[in-house]
Amino acid sequence: MKLTFLGTGTSQGVPMVACPCEVCRSTDVRDRRLRSAALIEADGLVVAIDAGPDFRAQMLAARVTHLDAILLTHEHRDHTGGLDDVRAFNYFGQSAIDVWATAQVARAVRHDYAYAFEEHPYPGAPQIALRLIGNDVFRVEPHPDEPVPESMPVELRPRNAERRAVGMDVLPIFGQHSSRLPVTGFRMDRLAYLTDFNYISDRELEKLGGLEVLVINALGHRPHPSHFNLEQAVEISQRVGAVRTYLTHVSHRMGFYAVEQPKLPAGVWFAYDGLSIEI
Template sequence: MKVTLLGTGTSQGVPVIACECPVCHSLDYRDKRLRVSVHLEVNGKSFIIDSGPDFRQQVLRERIKKLDALVFTHEHKDHTAGMDDIRAFNFSQHKDMPVYAEERVINQLQKEFSYIFSGINYPGIPRVQLNPISEEPFEIEGVTFTPIRVQHYKLPVLGFRVGNFTYITDANFISAEEKKKIKGSDVIVLNALRREPHISHFSLSEAVQILEELQPKQAYLTHISHLLGFHAEVEKELPEFIKLGYDGLQFNC
């Protein structure tokens, strides 16, 4: 499996509009963070988890020519706002795009993108095939996705394990039972918003503590805000097996 981190930023991205902090003015390309998303290539199949506001830019940057399904972790705008741009794949692949999400998330997508589901079928609108999921494992094109239930403050969110790779974003709590599903992953991507505690995201120290408990061979941090600090400086503080993710980072697992 080849994994590409399409975006590693928080809901505002980095740099933040109108912000004058040193991180937002950094010249290090690793400090430029689009909204969080990931691309998986598994056995010739192509999947993207979350299509935020930067979806089009991310897909063009990585030259993704094929997409077999779009999977959603939850309904927040920084994870769903770019779904309209799947219509380019409708045109090139001549089929509806399979979309996988919880019922609650599907209901929100139908509100946010009401023109897709109105029944009017205006020419050029995205064409989607909705597939409700739960906490049970499911298959897409022969590839098994195992949902990981986490909490984003009071909002239930799904992470996903695919093979030996686990991806969790927008979380501040993972139960012991759900950690059992993650155990044994070779690579884990986990959110770490900033140094200070946050009501709905893991802080840097909290994320490190969880990763030290789960002990993957390699871990990357994502959903990073400008408040965390410079990529180059923060990474020096981390245990050897943990690194900061950055936009465009690719690895195999």
């Protein structure tokens, strides 16, 4: 299984518009962070976690030509604002893309993208198939590829049109983003991805035993009402005992990657955009 960090920044991204701080002016590519999202590739299956406002740029950067599903962590725009761009996959022959979400998040998607859920959407509207996340493991299935039209030029055909993907089991991990807003993380085999968490119960933590890789959000150094800060993220990482931990959803206030990375405990790294890891 391969995980690629498509974006590792907080809701405003880094650099943040109009910010004069030195981190936002850094020339180190590891300090440039699109909105948080990840791509999971396993046995031919290609799954995105979240589709924020940078989704288009992220699909281009990772050269994604086929997408089986999107898993949504919660309804904030920095995680859902790019869903309209599934149109590109629809255009190249993929019918509605499975978008997995809890009932609350699915309601928000229907509201925000009402034009995609009308009885007769306009031609070219994004085709989104909402799939509900319940309390238990769910199985992400390979997208049933439409036959590629004979008229489609070879160079435009989906790169993995002839692949033989199998499904992937995903265990939802539930937490709180704030006292009022729940958030969902995902465990796939020995990888878990948690973003925008500010609280996780001991019971949910028990689902994270035996991890090889934990991805967890760390906003900055100071405590924050809706995100783990660095200290909390590291503490959870140590409680979980994952072999490797990567920090994401990082704000400009965390400081320079090159300055902050050496201060982290062994086995903990700041993720950065474009980083790919094998699990």
